[in-house]
Amino acid sequence: PPDHAKGGDNGKQSQQSYPIDGDYTDTWTRAQVADIELTDQNTLPLYEEMPVEIMTDEVWVWDTWPLTDLSTKTVNVSGWKIAFSLTADRDLAFPQRHWTAEIGYFISRDGKDWQYMGDVFPEEVDPPGLREWAGSAVLVDGRVQFYYTASGADGAADGTPAYFEQKLAMASADINAGPDGVSFDGWSEHKVLAEADGELYQTLEQSLVGPIIYGFRDPFVFRNPDDGEVYMLFEGNSPGESVECLPENIGEGDSPPIDPEAKYYNGNIGLAASVGGSLSEFELLAPIMNANCVNQQLERPHATFRGGDVYLWTITHKFTFAPNLQGIGSDSLIGFVGPSLRSDYQPLNGSGLVLSNPPENNTQAYSWYVMPGGFVESFLDNVQGEYAGTLAPTVKLAIQGNARTKIATIFNQPFIK
Template sequence: MFTPFGNAFAGDVLRWSGDDLAWLERGPVWRAPVIRAGDVVRVSDSIDVWDSWPLADSYGMPVRWRGGELWFALAAPVLDDPEARHGHARIHHFHRIDGRFVHLGPTFPDGFTPGSREWSGSATLREGLVTLRFTAAGERGEDRPSFRQRLFSATTRLIDPDASEQTGGAVFAAWSEPAELAVPRDVIYTSRHDGTGRVGEIKAFRDPAAWWAEGGAEYLLFTASCAEAPSSHDGLIGLARREPDGTWCNLPPMVDARGTNNELERPHIIQSGGLLYLFWSTQAAVFAPGIAAPTGLYGAVAERIEGPWRLLNGHGLVFANPVAEPYQTYSWWVLPDLTVAAFVDYWGIDNPGAVAKPAGRSHFGGTFAPFLRLKLNGARSILKGTPAS
């Protein structure tokens, strides 16, 4: 039976269940177009790129920068096994200009962040100050990668393009010392993340993204796992609020997927048509046994962050990868103009019966995917330019 999470938050927790996802069988389901060879444009021969996000304003819209936009993404050296990239992940930044991404380099100095790796986050520009929120994975200097996850932010200012010529083309001034954000206290959100160490089974406290409500209250969304009733499938979309003294108060989750899904990744909110839309990514392999739901972008809608939240399309699925290409893209990020960024994962499989991801480099994209575009109408979403099936 569903047990409410305390009484620290006046909002409603959205319970996402197998019964909701059973509506997928009634269709139709929107599916992304198939990635073709010409769509896979590498930004570098030396690095793989995956989870990405822009330097955005308070509403999530990319800010103009040097004739284009400034984007961040996780990157790692090209390895024989692409799955090993997570153990080498660093945040890099890119110039998106004229429809292409130009690699500018690692964002933080070596050894600057508190973990052994840097995982996903978000970035905003407010009052001239860049705030980059990120996940510190593991411990700095550890001999073997561990999976403790902590949420941090660091701030800086952008260097004027004219001045950058005198600073070797640098983009950022010196970063502030990383400051920890919300902390899991094993009351709502677990602080024990190692699990088995296998992808899809690691517990979560990662992917920080900010949202400012009307009146200025600042909230932090994140991927989390349940502390009150831990299990193999206990994923949550967590929420915290910044208090007047600058500290963070953990609130009950926005979405509770206990018994349904283990990882509701990279949650973020945009505003469209006077409503708030919450989006997250998840994979078919992390749904509980007996739930047949695809890898895809999922979402919910509400009038305010406190809810009540309603699943988009009745089941939550916004769109999925093609049936014949079930792993082709992942880690979708929706912008307020309803364009959708992602990265090219394993593509070119052309096998409707595929169950497991292919091994090795031959099918791994490791680069930015072509942008897609949504249409939203209340609790309904449409993937533009492709028919539902």
């Protein structure tokens, strides 16, 4: 019989909601992670050869997000779907791509065949930072609100801490879509929306003590169906130089011994609230989830909404799990379900693991992003050791009411639903 002490669809979680501007932060626990098991319901197939054609031979493509409305649904503009991707020149070595990343875009009539359109931000509008990292793009009243990470302090030299600085930023533009394609004009200035404050979210400086640098990135903006207000999720870390490994971080059930370094693994899912309905002014709230003593990075957090429940999604790497958990975790999509944004979430499938790379190639794909309806896009990192840098075949998840998921279909194309 299942061990009812270990989380999962066992009623352990109270499924209680808390005030959205309060200080309740849920936890992803060591005991839940210890329950991770790779099965054919969650483990992606190992590709023997490239399963897709590359989308463009001009740029590497990795983290990708579709143009959505505030309800997180993909929108069609004059019959076009639009995907935004981090891109870097394909002449660069693939692992170097992060340091020159720029947001590019693709358009498609059917969501399957993609045409590369180049960079999103025009030369004449100057984004803060040295490079652009992941975010989201929302169409509101005919204008696209581009949320992204301004990465690297202006002028910072390679090798200095400031080279890794991250701020949440945005710009907006009008969209022109017609028979010939899609373009943007009427650009706003770029604006920094939030910086790590050291009180709710760890600063770059506080993180320098630990083995992995902080994250303050990947803004995802949406309207919360519960209260009708606009919020932003993002990847953060718990404040201070290190954290305490509390009982709520260890959880109930067996888990491996806590290594002294575990206190530096402090990933969280951050929340900010729009000020007065504004799309360009946000205030930081307490994180909604932390993985203190569990994992350093809960990347690209995003949400979908179904039947009054919030499905909270994030991605993580094997190497960012705390020591003694690294052998259990993998590069994976993690998910939770709860009754509201700030609540006592239940990890999907007991452990939180929803999709994992095959153990034979833990870096085959990454940056899974769940669209409403359970369609998941991601990018191929490498196939049999050859860098791919293009979107991976889309996966359809079956999401069951009892907090269980399984891989229902793997399409033969990168497919934005």
